[in-house]
Amino acid sequence: MSATSAFAEGRSRALPAFLGKAVRLLATIAVTIFGLLVVTFLIGRVVPVDPVLAVVGDRASQSTYDKAFVELGLDRPLYVQFGLYVEKAVTGDFGESLLTKKPIINDIARAFPATLELATVAILIGTLFGIPVGVWAAVRQGKLVDQVVRIVGLMGYSAPIFWLGLLGLLVFYAKWGIVAGPGRIDISYEYAFTPTTGLFLLDTAMQGQWGAFRNVVSHIALPASLLGYFSMAYIARMTRSFMLNELAQEYIVTARVKGVAEWRIIWVHALRNAAVPLVTVVTLSYASLLEGSVLTETVFAWPGLGQYLTNSLQNADMNAVLGGTLLIGIIFVGLNLLSDFLYTVLDPRVRRRA
Amino acid sequence: MSIDASRRSLSEWLQSEQPASRRQARLGQAWRTWLLFTGNRLGMIGLAIVVLLVLVAIFANVIAPYDPVLGGDLRTERLLPPSLDHLMGTDDLARDIFSRVIHGARLTLMVVALVAIIATPIGLLVGTVSGYFGGWVDTVLMRITDIFLAFPRLILALAFVAALGPGIENAIIAIAITSWPPYARLARAETLTIRNAEHIDAIRLQGASSGRIIWGHVVPLCLSSVIIRVTLDMAGIILTAAGLGFLGLGAQPPQPEWGAMIAGGRRFIIDYWWVATMPGIAIFTVSLGFNLLGDGLRDVLDPKAEK
Numbered sequence: 001m002s003a004t005s006a007f008a009e010g011r012s013r014a015l016p017a018f019l020g021k022a023v024r025l026l027a028t029i030a031v032t033i034f035g036l037l038v039v040t041f042l043i044g045r046v047v048p049v050d051p052v053l054a055v056v057g058d059r060a061s062q063s064t065y066d067k068a069f070v071e072l073g074l075d076r077p078l079y080v081q082f083g084l085y086v087e088k089a090v091t092g093d094f095g096e097s098l099l100t101k102k103p104i105i106n107d108i109a110r111a112f113p114a115t116l117e118l119a120t121v122a123i124l125i126g127t128l129f130g131i132p133v134g135v136w137a138a139v140r141q142g143k144l145v146d147q148v149v150r151i152v153g154l155m156g157y158s159a160p161i162f163w164l165g166l167l168g169l170l171v172f173y174a175k176w177g178i179v180a181g182p183g184r185i186d187i188s189y190e191y192a193f194t195p196t197t198g199l200f201l202l203d204t205a206m207q208g209q210w211g212a213f214r215n216v217v218s219h220i221a222l223p224a225s226l227l228g229y230f231s232m233a234y235i236a237r238m239t240r241s242f243m244l245n246e247l248a249q250e251y252i253v254t255a256r257v258k259g260v261a262e263w264r265i266i267w268v269h270a271l272r273n274a275a276v277p278l279v280t281v282v283t284l285s286y287a288s289l290l291e292g293s294v295l296t297e298t299v300f301a302w303p304g305l306g307q308y309l310t311n312s313l314q315n316a317d318m319n320a321v322l323g324g325t326l327l328i329g330i331i332f333v334g335l336n337l338l339s340d341f342l343y344t345v346l347d348p349r350v351r352r353r354a
Numbered sequence: 355m356s357i358d359a360s361r362r363s364l365s366e367w368l369q370s371e372q373p374a375s376r377r378q379a380r381l382g383q384a385w386r387t388w389l390l391f392t393g394n395r396l397g398m399i400g401l402a403i404v405v406l407l408v409l410v411a412i413f414a415n416v417i418a419p420y421d422p423v424l425g426g427d428l429r430t431e432r433l434l435p436p437s438l439d440h441l442m443g444t445d446d447l448a449r450d451i452f453s454r455v456i457h458g459a460r461l462t463l464m465v466v467a468l469v470a471i472i473a474t475p476i477g478l479l480v481g482t483v484s485g486y487f488g489g490w491v492d493t494v495l496m497r498i499t500d501i502f503l504a505f506p507r508l509i510l511a512l513a514f515v516a517a518l519g520p521g522i523e524n525a526i527i528a529i530a531i532t533s534w535p536p537y538a539r540l541a542r543a544e545t546l547t548i549r550n551a552e553h554i555d556a557i558r559l560q561g562a563s564s565g566r567i568i569w570g571h572v573v574p575l576c577l578s579s580v581i582i583r584v585t586l587d588m589a590g591i592i593l594t595a596a597g598l599g600f601l602g603l604g605a606q607p608p609q610p611e612w613g614a615m616i617a618g619g620r621r622f623i624i625d626y627w628w629v630a631t632m633p634g635i636a637i638f639t640v641s642l643g644f645n646l647l648g649d650g651l652r653d654v655l656d657p658k659a660e661k
Contacts, residue, residue, distance in 0.1 A: 036501060
């Protein structure tokens with residue numbers, strides 16, 4: 001049998017296997033998102049704040065109260081209420097914010113780009129520094145560099161991010177004045193450009209507003225470096241452990257015997273094999289930046305999803321809290337699946353097994 | 355001389371190759387683990403920090419020079435910088451920050467202990483039952499676990515606290531509810547390897563019920579890896595609790611909780627840096643201690659894990 005026909009046969013067998021996998025994946029997504037809906041619905045039910053009073057105010061007459069009670073569907077059985085909740089959520093209707101009087105979905109759509117921009121810059125910093133540092137630590141295992149990387153990483157795991165943020169503002173903004181203060185942009189620049197994407201770095205650069213661009217950079221520098229440091233700690237640690245694993249393999253010995261240059265063995269042979277699990281690590285780290293940004297955004301008055309969530313919380317705006325929680329949950333699930341998917345695509349061994 | 359001799363014989367008894375009783379074998383095993391652990395310098399530093407935390411929490415009344423809640427004279431003792439009288443200065447209500455940090459150790463220890471006590475059994479139970487029975491029980495339980503894992507931890511805790519109302523008790527419940535899923539995953543993975551072991555078959559043939567097998571034979575074998583995982587998580591628990599406190603959703607004033615103290619000092623950070631800085635140092639030290647201890651424990655007890 002020729003090699004090409006064997007290849008074709010493998011391919012034709014791989015397709016149904018791939019479809020089966022896709023179906024199973026979709027089922028998992030559906031079940032998980034359904035679960036997210038159940039959890040947020042139940043949290044909304046046990047909340048001690050009376051949702052009717054939140055709508056009509058506490059001076060409403062009994063008849064107004066009763067009317068709103070029925071309108072909100074609270075007189076119906078729990079499973080019917082849940083059905084209505086799911087029906088609305090599927091169409092993107094999470095109700096109205098009590099605070100802004102706008103649909104939650106609009107509020108979230110406005111806040112999300114700010115979070116996305118911050119998390120993206122942070123993950124770039126974390127990856128660009130984390131991977132080389134992790135490789136370096138693995139190559140010099142047990143030496144001084146390795147110890148320093150370990151300690152710096154442990155400090156990242158141990159420090160409260162909101163505290164580091166405050167200290168950062170104290171030193172770099174108040175004392176030295178090398179970065180801008182809280183917020184995304186100074187008011188004087190706010191109308192210098194039209195926010196088309198909502199990602200200010202992109203918007204200002206595309207419209208050639210370099211003054212505004214510099215202002216945005218000096219605002220984002222501190223919070224993004226801070227979040228970047230936390231993801232760097234994680235990425236460097238994982239890179240180190242994957243690299244140690246690869247460097248112990250026999251193909252490394254083979255390459256050395258063949259006389260391949262040491263830098264090439266490390267940065268090309270070993271790192272390329274470590275890259276596949278690293279993609280997963282970076283994706284998951286990106287997802288956790290969305291979470292870590294809740295506290296960072298509060299400290300830096302960053303008008304993103306995290307700040308929206310905490311503001312709503314402090315004003316007992318449950319619709320907004322649950323809508324935001326659900327959305328972050330869905331993004332989290334999405335990124336998790338993306339990391340699984342990338343793993344399958346990038347690693348030929350996994351691909352064949354599928 | 356005789357003390358020295360008895361010490362040597364105790365150490366010999368502990369390290370005996372042929373233990374005479376089950377107790378001797380167990381103590382010997384613990385002793386060997388301890389000896390290994392003492393060789394891990396960073397782990398020992400972590401242990402020292404954690405022991406110090408416990409001591410400070412127990413003797414907070416004795417150590418703290420001032421009352422943590424009642425302040426001094428509001429006219430003369432507000433926002434004083436660190437000095438010999440007030441080691442960490444005073445806050446805006448003329449309270450001694452050092453005393454508040456010392457008393458805060460109690461709250462931190464309480465949060466960590468209660469979360470561990472609530473979350474570990476839930477995780478163990480869900481994981482072992484799921485792994486032991488398999489089939490649809492496994493599918494259902496693991497789906498539920500996955501759903502909890504699908505939320506970022508702090509966000510889910512925020513939503514729970516929003517529903518339950520702010521307060522340190524509710525913060526503890528919320529953190530516990532969000533902490534158990536990884537333990538369940540771990541316990542399930544361990545159970546899957548234990549389930550088919552021959553000694554489990556032997557017990558089953560003797561007619562032991564499933565409950566007895568899980569409780570008496572599976573749980574003890576899963577315990578050590580779950581405990582390492584819980585120790586590694588404790589820093590995370592402290593940081594989550596502090597974060598909730600910082601957002602005003604955990605401990606309520608005037609409780610001397612470290613996160614809430616940072617939030618209180620945030621307004622004056624530029625002119626009176628010590629008010630927010632000092633409690634942060636306490637959080638940092640304690641979570642670093644738990645991280646070092648957890649890393650050390652993992653190196654000693656779980657040689658399979660990354661070095």
